[in-house]
Amino acid sequence: MNPVSRLIVKSANLSFIQKALLTYKKDMPRVVYYHIVSNSLEIPYYYKKNLFSENSLKEQLSWFIKNGYKFITLDEAVNLTKNNEKATKTIVFTTDDGFRENYDLFAPTFRIYDIKPTMFLISNCLDNKDLMWVNKVYYIKNKVSQRTQISICDELAKKYNLAGKFQDIVSFSDTWPMNEKDNLANEAWKLAGLQPINEFLEEHQPYMTNTQVKELIDNGYQIGSHSTSHPDFSKLSDEEVKYEMNYSKQIIKESFGIDGIRPSALIEENLYSNGNYELYFGVKSNLTNIGTNKFWERDKMEQDKDMGQFWFTTIPFVRNRILHPLGKYK
Ligand SMILES: [Zn+2]
Numbered sequence: 001m002n003p004v005s006r007l008i009v010k011s012a013n014l015s016f017i018q019k020a021l022l023t024y025k026k027d028m029p030r031v032v033y034y035h036i037v038s039n040s041l042e043i044p045y046y047y048k049k050n051l052f053s054e055n056s057l058k059e060q061l062s063w064f065i066k067n068g069y070k071f072i073t074l075d076e077a078v079n080l081t082k083n084n085e086k087a088t089k090t091i092v093f094t095t096d097d098g099f100r101e102n103y104d105l106f107a108p109t110f111r112i113y114d115i116k117p118t119m120f121l122i123s124n125c126l127d128n129k130d131l132m133w134v135n136k137v138y139y140i141k142n143k144v145s146q147r148t149q150i151s152i153c154d155e156l157a158k159k160y161n162l163a164g165k166f167q168d169i170v171s172f173s174d175t176w177p178m179n180e181k182d183n184l185a186n187e188a189w190k191l192a193g194l195q196p197i198n199e200f201l202e203e204h205q206p207y208m209t210n211t212q213v214k215e216l217i218d219n220g221y222q223i224g225s226h227s228t229s230h231p232d233f234s235k236l237s238d239e240e241v242k243y244e245m246n247y248s249k250q251i252i253k254e255s256f257g258i259d260g261i262r263p264s265a266l267i268e269e270n271l272y273s274n275g276n277y278e279l280y281f282g283v284k285s286n287l288t289n290i291g292t293n294k295f296w297e298r299d300k301m302e303q304d305k306d307m308g309q310f311w312f313t314t315i316p317f318v319r320n321r322i323l324h325p326l327g328k329y330k
Contacts, residue, residue: 018313022067022089025316029077029087032301032312033094036101037109045131045139045206046099052302054105059305061113064091074118074222093117094298096226098126100205103212107219119216120226123251127210128201132230133185135206136197137173144169144192152191156184178231178240210255217256225249 035046037057042048064071072080072090080087093110095102098121110117125132131139140149146168153166160180166172169188176184189197208216217223225248227233233241253259299315301308 018309021313021317027086027088029072029080029090029092030312030316031074031077031092031094031298033096033298034106034302035096036099036302037105038101039105042142044142045135045204047134047138052304054109056304056308057106057109060301060308061109061115063305063309065113071113071115073116073220074224094120094224096120097122097132097230098207098213098226100208100212103208103216107216111219116220116222118222118224119213120224121213121248121252122207122226122228122230123248124229125207126213126251126255128205128207131197131201131206133181134173134230136185136189137169140169140188140192140194143194148192152188155191156187159187160184178235181231182229214256217258223252223256223258225252 034052034057036043036051037054038051039054041051043051067089069089069091072087072092074092074094077087077090077092079085080090093115094117095106098119102119106117122132124130140152144152149169149172150166152169153172156162157164157166157172160177162172162175164172164175166175173181173184186197194200195203213223225245227244228248228251229244231240231244233244236244249259297319299312301312303311
């Protein structure tokens with residue numbers, strides 16, 4: 001959280017307003033999501049801003065309970081909604097990308113609170129088969145000097161005909177065409193002189209193994225698909241979107257014998273209404289809540305207690321009453 005918003009959140013007495021806002025649409029299930037919970041300050045392949053501690057997670061969960069929330073599974077939420085039943089003050093927990101922290105840290109805490117989340121997995125990364133391209137990019141940024149990064153950018157920009165001058169690998173990766181993102185990330189990794197990726201995966205094990213996923217499923221966790229290779233969906237053709245969705249679903253079915261649900265960002269209504277998924281999730285500028293029947297929005301909750309509370313209470317109202325009527329949010 002930046003210092004200004006921290007000051008606003010801390011200085012304003014928000015408890016009264018928050019209490020009022022918590023009554024807004026309280027009969028609909030809320031869906032929250034996380035990636036990583038960690039007690040270390042940095043995970044070099046992960047976007048640092050999203051790291052939040054086990055302690056923050058516990059504070060957040062206690063705050064939900066204090067405010068009368070009940071933790072339900074995604075299936076339960078789907079059934080309540082399908083049957084037009086009230087899901088008053090209910091929360092569904094989800095995690096993205098399938099990082100090992102699901103097993104190491106989320107699971108022990110969730111067990112205490114009897115939370116059975118849905119984990120959205122990237123099928124290419126499952127079982128540490130590969131490191132997702134964005135995580136490769138962050139690892140290079142954190143491990144290699146800016147000078148080296150600039151020379152990597154120059155070399156690859158020339159090779160792949162990408163225009164522009166880049167100050168670091170992260171800004172360069174914003175320009176990557178999605179059908180070349182994995183090649184670019186792998187070439188950048190080699191040019192950075194890092195250890196071979198299979199050695200890296202063996203040593204760091206960024207993701208859960210299939211055995212760990214199975215164990216969590218046996219403990220009541222649900223799983224869903226979070227695409228095949230984690231592209232930016234806004235840059236894909238319809239055919240590519242279909243592949244990303246269908247292939248990951250197939251791998252999940254083969255690996256665990258069950259169908260997955262996938263959360264997606266910016267997919268057109270006609271595409272997902274014809275798809276074979278039961279539910280789709282979106283994330284739009286952090287402003288999330290339940291949308292229409294097949295398309296649900298989620299709340300990003302990897303924030304410390306104050307900021308997490310602030311977002312959780314404010315977002316549905318802001319989105320539905322302010323942004324949506326103005327046509328800024330669809
Ligand atoms: Zn993701």
